[in-house]
Amino acid sequence: MKKLLFITFILVVVLPLGWFFFSEFEGRAPVVEVALPSPYLKQDYTVSLRARDVGTGLRHLNVALVQAGKEVTLLDKHFQPLGYQGLFMGSQVLDQAVEVPVAFKKFGMQDGEAVLKIIVSDYSWRGWNRGNTVTVERTVTIDTRPPRIEVLTTKHNVTRGGVGLIVYRLFEDNITSGVVVGDNFFPGHPGMFKDKNVFAAFFALSFEQGPGTEMKVKAEDLAGNVSRRGFFHYIRDRKFKTDTLNISQGFLAEKIPEFDVDISGTTFDSTENPLLAKYLYINTVVRKGNVKTVLEPVKATENTLFWKNAFLRLPGSANRANFADHRIYKFNGKEIDRQIHMGIDLASVSRAPVPAANNGRILATEHVGIFGNTVLIDHGFGLTTLYAHLSAISVSKGDIVKRGDIIGKTGETGLAGGDHLHFGVAVNNVFVNPVEWWDTTWIKNNIEYNIKGVETQLK
Known part of the structure; x- marks a missing residue:
């Protein structure tokens, strides 16, 4: 009986108390x-x-x-x-x-x-x-103090559709900076000068931006403090041509079938002219996507000024279309579309050798929709040249090329009507007028002048 009471005491009193104290003293x-x-x-x-x-x-x-x-x-x-x-x-x-x-x-x-x-x-x-x-x-x-910005360049004359160069100094590390032109942002890059706190940025006016466009240097630190500093600039206005392109049924029959477009199950067969309907889709929706595709590699630009002197144009060529031509497309005499031509079309002999416009690194070699076989060359600090409609490509991504090296041959791939080279120049994500970069005097007055001026200040 005593043993039973003892066991009961253990089970009813001691063990519960032990468990209770163990729980309350948990560690x-x-x-x-x-x-x-x-x-x-x-x-x-x-x-x-x-x-x-x-x-x-x-x-x-x-x-x-x-x-x-x-x-x-x-x-x-x-x-x-x-x-x-x-x-x-x-x-x-x-x-x-x-x-x-x-x-x-x-x-x-x-x-x-x-x-x-x-x-x-x-x-x-x-x-x-x-x-x-x-x-x-x-x-x-x-950190509540905005970054400090000192603009070192003094000459910023820019034409609608053209380019400028600004150099500025920052006074702390880990700053995101660049130039804001309207709604576009052009990143600043170190490396053009020995001082790691001195940044350079090529910036551009699109064909839509003229006098009155706001420009400023923007800098933001890791704490989210933002500085904006205006700088002296002068914007020259200019007008662009209007051009009419007549689209024939023969052109549609030759070009459009090769385009494989994904329109999520929609078919053009139910339209009165399936080839024309598909062409309009390509010239609008596909075009926008292709432009983004060819500009995407520009993000991989190097902080190296590869190029030197004026850029080359296709030897012995004639202009067949100009930068920012406002194109009106007609079919059977009726307007069907409007687009802006964002480069210069150069025509020479069929399958003419295409030289690299200047020293640089090959960013991309691929077939891109309306552009056809395309080469993109990085010239440093966000400046690139584009070569489209090529019949052949003779370089590979990552190659270093020199001014005049042959990168391919002219052709009519993509949405090209006849053998030619579509030559484009882009700054970051904005296409600009290539004519400036063929002009030795323009480069001397607007780019080299600013670089040499800063080099003198930093001595």
């Missing part, structure tokens, strides 16, 4: 997950954090910002216990996610390093009922 610390939007504090900075405790539950959560011995509490949250004054079974809150605004200016914090300190405790009886505690610290930087 697993809470877990804290912290997500910082950036290591740099911004005006609208918010810290996301999650605290979890699968044992006795969360007791206390404290978030503070510490700088130079000054500590400011951002959040101080207590979790109510289940039992009397926290003596039994801890908190019912095992998982808590919070968003904590960090309004550092409100507390008079200065630019420089600071520490976000998160302290979380649970309802364990360890530490004389203070619980298991975990402290997580994250170093952040308070």
Whole structure:
């Protein structure tokens, strides 16, 4: 009987009490997950954090910002216990996610390093009922000062559809910068000069941008502080020709069947003239996609000024279409479409050798829709030349070519009506007038002048 009472006592009293005390003295610390939007504090900075405790539950959560011995509490949250004054079974809150605004200016914090300190405790009886505690610290930087910009070039005369060069100095590292022209952004690049804080940017006016277009240098640091600085510039206006292209049924029959276009199940067969309907789709929708495709590799430009002197044009060639010609397409005397021609068409003899316009690196060699067989050459700092409608390509991606090296032969691939070279020049993602780059005087006055002027300043 005594043995039975003893066993009963063990089972009913001792074991439950043991389990209770073991649970209340559990030693697993809470877990804290912290997500910082950036290591740099911004005006609208918010810290996301999650605290979890699968044992006795969360007791206390404290978030503070510490700088130079000054500590400011951002959040101080207590979790109510289940039992009397926290003596039994801890908190019912095992998982808590919070968003904590960090309004550092409100507390008079200065630019420089600071520490976000998160302290979380649970309802364990360890530490004389203070619980298991975990402290997580994250170093952040308070930065409220916009980057400083110093423009070093003084001459920025740009023509509608043309190019300019600006050189400027920044005074801190890890800055994203470039030139804003209307809605277009042209990244600045180091490397043209020995000083790593001196940046150069070719920038352009599209054929649509003339006098009154806003231009400025923009710089943004990792904290999101932005500086914008205007610079002296003069914009020359110009007009572009209007050209009419008559599309024949013979041309459609020769060219259009080779284009394999994905129109998500739609067919042109139900139209009155399937070839014409397909042509219009190619000349509008496909054209836009092809332009994006040929300009995409420009992002891989190198910070090396490959080119030197004026650019070459196709030897012995005549212009068959000009840059920014406003083309009106007609079929059977009726207008069917309008597009802008973003290069110069040069015609010579059939399958004429095509020279590289200047020194550079081959960015792409591929067949691109309306452009046909295409070569793209990087001349450095976002300046590229495009050679389209080629019948043959004799270079490969990554090749280094010199001015005059043969890269292929003229042809009529793509949406070309007759053997010729479509020659284009692009700055970043904007096609510009190639004529400027054939002009030794223009290069001397607008590009070399600025480079030499900065070199003199930096001596």
